[in-house]
Amino acid sequence: MNTLKFTKMHGLGNNYIYVNMFEETIAETDLQDLAVAVSNPYTGIGSDGMILICPSEIAPVKMRVFNNDGSEAKNCGNGLRCVAKYAYENGIVEQTEFHIETLGGLVSASLTLDDSNKVSLVTVNMGNPILHPDRIPVKGFRKLDYIINEPVSFKGNDLNMTAVSMGNPHAVFFVDNINKAPLHSLGPVIEKDPMFPDWVNAEFVEMVSDKEMHFRVWERGSGITQACGTGACAAAVAAILNHKAERNTDIMVHLAGGDLIINWQDNGDVLMTGPAEVICKGEFYIK
Numbered sequence: 001m002n003t004l005k006f007t008k009m010h011g012l013g014n015n016y017i018y019v020n021m022f023e024e025t026i027a028e029t030d031l032q033d034l035a036v037a038v039s040n041p042y043t044g045i046g047s048d049g050m051i052l053i054c055p056s057e058i059a060p061v062k063m064r065v066f067n068n069d070g071s072e073a074k075n076c077g078n079g080l081r082c083v084a085k086y087a088y089e090n091g092i093v094e095q096t097e098f099h100i101e102t103l104g105g106l107v108s109a110s111l112t113l114d115d116s117n118k119v120s121l122v123t124v125n126m127g128n129p130i131l132h133p134d135r136i137p138v139k140g141f142r143k144l145d146y147i148i149n150e151p152v153s154f155k156g157n158d159l160n161m162t163a164v165s166m167g168n169p170h171a172v173f174f175v176d177n178i179n180k181a182p183l184h185s186l187g188p189v190i191e192k193d194p195m196f197p198d199w200v201n202a203e204f205v206e207m208v209s210d211k212e213m214h215f216r217v218w219e220r221g222s223g224i225t226q227a228c229g230t231g232a233c234a235a236a237v238a239a240i241l242n243h244k245a246e247r248n249t250d251i252m253v254h255l256a257g258g259d260l261i262i263n264w265q266d267n268g269d270v271l272m273t274g275p276a277e278v279i280c281k282g283e284f285y286i287k
């Protein structure tokens with residue numbers, strides 16, 4: 001029986017099975033099935049998906065992320081913080097500032113260390129948000145350069161949508177009361193609506209002030225999760241585009257699993273700061 005060494009980590013409860021591809025080998029054709037298998041809470045380890053920590057030709061390390069349905073995404077904010085922590089604490093990198101390659105491009109990570117030389121916080125420069133509908137992608141808004149507070153309807157429910165890509169697609173909806181957000185009922189409907197050719201991550205946001213928001217997410221390929229780093233970035237960008245918050249200012253995002261600080265800088269870059277934690281390590285028996 002083949003075994004696979006893994007580390008389970010989480011960023012604010014958004015948990016993945018991390019595999020060190022500097023040491024492990026998995027056939028490309030097996031990756032999707034393996035992501036589904038390890039993620040299964042009954043017959044696997046249980047997770048929101050699987051993340052590969054890979055060698056890169058253009059950075060010290062590369063991240064590949066698979067949702068728990070086996071689909072591969074181009075970016076994962078909580079995953080990036082965990083990959084950064086893993087890379088430093090396992091000797092893949094020695095410096096506290098370095099680049100990480102993703103399928104969506106290069107990002108840079110900056111580590112805060114505690115007294116035991118462990119990574120306590122990670123700031124990731126997530127780069128510029130993508131706003132053009134063709135590049136998110138979203139169909140049906142051909143005449144617009146941006147989708148900001150546009151009226152849309154899902155199953156007869158009228159909402160206003162702001163669409164943002166952080167390398168992966170996000171649809172953000174502002175609500176008056178986060179506890180009444182239609183996460184369970186509309187999350188899966190929005191995710192697979194035909195207006196999103198690559199499907200979409202759906203986020204509901206209640207503004208507390210111009211520097212603070214509540215956030216809940218239905219993730220593409222994984223369903224409801226405790227947190228979504230790229231989603232929090234997209235929500236902060238959407239708040240600024242809708243004149244509910246300001247650029248170059250720290251915005252506190254309260255997710256189900258804890259808080260992230262997001263800052264959309266004047267130079268266009270989005271900074272995300274938050275924790276990353278190791279849960280356990282082990283061996284998975286591959287059937």
Ligand SMILES: N[C@@H](CCC[C@H](N)C(=O)O)C(=O)O
Binds near residue numbers: 073221230231
């Ligand atoms: N949880 C992640 C995003 C993971 C990928 C997403 N579900 C997608 O398919 O785009 C995050 O923290 O950003």
